[in-house]
Amino acid sequence: MSFDAVAQQPKLQHLLQGVVAFAAVVCLILLALHRGPARRRGAAFLLLAPALLLLTAGLVLPGLRTLLLSFMDREGDARVGLDNYVWLFTDPEALIALRNTLAWVVLVPLLVTAVGLLYAAAVVRSRFRALALSLVLLPMAISFVGAGLVWKFVYAYRPAEADQIGLLNQLVVTFGGTPRQWLVESPWNVLFLVVAMVWTQAGFAAVLLAGAIGAVPGEITEAARLDGASPRQIFWRITVPLIRPTLLVVVLAEVIGTFKAFDIVRTMTAGQFDTGVIAHEMYDQAFRYGETGRGAALAVLLFALVTPVVAYRIRAQRSAG
Amino acid sequence: MRFGARLALAVTTLIVTVTACGAPHGGGSQPRAGQDCGPYARYGEHAGTTVTVYASNRDREADLFEETWADFAACTGIDVAYEGDGEFEAQIQLRVEGGNTPDVAFFPQPGLMERFARAGRLKPASAEVAALAKEGWSADWNGYATVNGTLYGTPLVANVKSFVWYSPAFFRDRGLSVPRTWAELMDVTEKVAASGVKPWCAGVESGEATGWPLTDWIEDVLLRQAGPDVYDQWVSHEIPFNDPRVIRAMDTVGSVLKNDRYANGGYGPARSMASIAYQEGGTPVLSGDCAMHRQASFYAEHWPEGTEIGPDKDVFAFLLPGTDRTSRPVLGGGVFAAAFSDRPEVRAFQEYLATADFATARMKKGPFVSANKGVDPADAATPVDRLSIQLLQDPKTQFRFDGSDLMPASVGAGTFWKGAVDWIGGKGTEPVADSVERSWPRP
Numbered sequence: 001m002s003f004d005a006v007a008q009q010p011k012l013q014h015l016l017q018g019v020v021a022f023a024a025v026v027c028l029i030l031l032a033l034h035r036g037p038a039r040r041r042g043a044a045f046l047l048l049a050p051a052l053l054l055l056t057a058g059l060v061l062p063g064l065r066t067l068l069l070s071f072m073d074r075e076g077d078a079r080v081g082l083d084n085y086v087w088l089f090t091d092p093e094a095l096i097a098l099r100n101t102l103a104w105v106v107l108v109p110l111l112v113t114a115v116g117l118l119y120a121a122a123v124v125r126s127r128f129r130a131l132a133l134s135l136v137l138l139p140m141a142i143s144f145v146g147a148g149l150v151w152k153f154v155y156a157y158r159p160a161e162a163d164q165i166g167l168l169n170q171l172v173v174t175f176g177g178t179p180r181q182w183l184v185e186s187p188w189n190v191l192f193l194v195v196a197m198v199w200t201q202a203g204f205a206a207v208l209l210a211g212a213i214g215a216v217p218g219e220i221t222e223a224a225r226l227d228g229a230s231p232r233q234i235f236w237r238i239t240v241p242l243i244r245p246t247l248l249v250v251v252l253a254e255v256i257g258t259f260k261a262f263d264i265v266r267t268m269t270a271g272q273f274d275t276g277v278i279a280h281e282m283y284d285q286a287f288r289y290g291e292t293g294r295g296a297a298l299a300v301l302l303f304a305l306v307t308p309v310v311a312y313r314i315r316a317q318r319s320a321g
Numbered sequence: 322m323r324f325g326a327r328l329a330l331a332v333t334t335l336i337v338t339v340t341a342c343g344a345p346h347g348g349g350s351q352p353r354a355g356q357d358c359g360p361y362a363r364y365g366e367h368a369g370t371t372v373t374v375y376a377s378n379r380d381r382e383a384d385l386f387e388e389t390w391a392d393f394a395a396c397t398g399i400d401v402a403y404e405g406d407g408e409f410e411a412q413i414q415l416r417v418e419g420g421n422t423p424d425v426a427f428f429p430q431p432g433l434m435e436r437f438a439r440a441g442r443l444k445p446a447s448a449e450v451a452a453l454a455k456e457g458w459s460a461d462w463n464g465y466a467t468v469n470g471t472l473y474g475t476p477l478v479a480n481v482k483s484f485v486w487y488s489p490a491f492f493r494d495r496g497l498s499v500p501r502t503w504a505e506l507m508d509v510t511e512k513v514a515a516s517g518v519k520p521w522c523a524g525v526e527s528g529e530a531t532g533w534p535l536t537d538w539i540e541d542v543l544l545r546q547a548g549p550d551v552y553d554q555w556v557s558h559e560i561p562f563n564d565p566r567v568i569r570a571m572d573t574v575g576s577v578l579k580n581d582r583y584a585n586g587g588y589g590p591a592r593s594m595a596s597i598a599y600q601e602g603g604t605p606v607l608s609g610d611c612a613m614h615r616q617a618s619f620y621a622e623h624w625p626e627g628t629e630i631g632p633d634k635d636v637f638a639f640l641l642p643g644t645d646r647t648s649r650p651v652l653g654g655g656v657f658a659a660a661f662s663d664r665p666e667v668r669a670f671q672e673y674l675a676t677a678d679f680a681t682a683r684m685k686k687g688p689f690v691s692a693n694k695g696v697d698p699a700d701a702a703t704p705v706d707r708l709s710i711q712l713l714q715d716p717k718t719q720f721r722f723d724g725s726d727l728m729p730a731s732v733g734a735g736t737f738w739k740g741a742v743d744w745i746g747g748k749g750t751e752p753v754a755d756s757v758e759r760s761w762p763r764p
Contacts, residue, residue, distance in 0.1 A: 272739060272742060
């Protein structure tokens, strides 16, 4: 479909007004600051005010409202106590979402870090380091939705007698097997979704870890080599302990990202065939089924699960810095 | 800093000017020269007003709608701002909650419409619209747009789901005739299977809606075996979801679809349905790898390009038969137009949508079925549309709405679909029906 500038005019005007309003606020602050040497505390407050306002309106208030809604019924009218949380831990479908999220949160950071670490260690001293790292970073340039669609095709099913359109089933057929419905057969289909996620994230881990490995002082490894350490010993006893802070950053970033995994599930299976995760189930309940209370309860659970990880990450970063 | 201050002043001035220029100006269309505005005089003059419409139809379907009401818009001066969104079902809630409510929405599910009516968001239909609804549609149809005795909308689009698509040439070559009773249908099924072709094919993959073609099958068979009254009780949960009659209907469907001798023609074992997109479900009918594909009238759009539809063309459809020749149960679906505001121009637009004139004008532009009693089947764009309209207008027809669209969304668009997919994957009928029953929301 072509872009019709005339038909889109109202939207363009909205956009323009938004940009202009933003510029106006910035200008007003600059003007106010320009007035003269104000007290530093006043200036700091003025500069922080827009951010605080946006945080309150965009994060704190909706967060509190979500918490309230999680104790209400589907219309958000009547109090139901802990019913939504009871549902969360007893309903078979919600339990499957919890089980899958657990599997994702354990597997994705583990696999991403392992693949990234091995890849980084393999290429870091090679002549093609830059090329190899760019290649593995490429999937990161694809959106999760794009990656989901790519992998949906990789797993596509066609009957044995027809031409295969999916890469994986073509390989299976080439080696004499019969095509399988990878995305349908539970619980293994969860692993196939996890693979897609790992594919998008491994490059991020590899690049960060390659940087960290590259920064390990050559004197230390050289000394170890002179002492007769094998390459394997150097890797596990010298390199890995020295890059531990970076490893931690990678693992924690992946844990946080994986808790919120939504796009890949939505594009590949839409939560069908027992592949739902918390973030996706939350969307289904709140927006497709109109079960606002249950959706809010799932959101609160997600928040409660992610917060300690975020807090730990901030603390780890502080102590590292 | 002096430069900064001057820049800031300049930008602020610019802003004020631009914002002033950017203020919305009145829309509205002008009648073209030589246009006959006679038929639209009754809707009055609303020059400079805008009615926003939000619906799920996009691309060509959206264009056809807009072409249809172009004259109405030009003559009344109303600017009809249409927006089609593939995520309508999820987004409408956000739009309404977020204060970006459209004036008129086309609801593809009465259950969804009912939710907004009960929440007090929708405006009851005006007396004029109610009179047009009474004149145009059967009580069955209007009942689906009525909540607590108040009419909120009018049927806009109708579709017939109880069709079986087949290849007339395939039937002719094997000396088969179109079955008129359920027993005859099973007879044809067995004959085709005996000749080495799997008689039925289906695809049920449809993103988040995966499974819906299966629930349609089950509803269709329940409507035939147990009758419309039991069907209504089941949909409104007066009898449990796992009632023995429902189990029997599911087992009947299972004896066809879960039977590797009968399905999935062209696609391998019966279980393969979960991986086949519903749009491709019937393709093997064309190659003779499958004899019959049960799917709604709108499947006409999913045949590969160049496929001709008609009684002596590449493919055609017959009504999924009832238990005997006299019964004519029809399962269908529809879209309902309802309004969130009651400004005069919105009322006028809603009134226009409720007329047979609108439905006829839309039918003449391309494939479209209306259940309005005032349309002439001869105006239908395709043979299947004509057949659908004839069925919908036939007084002997017992029309029932797709039950999964009427059930609470967490069942009708959730556990029932998912359960049906598990079921086709090999899970037993009772466990699936029991788990759907358990998921039914408590009042």
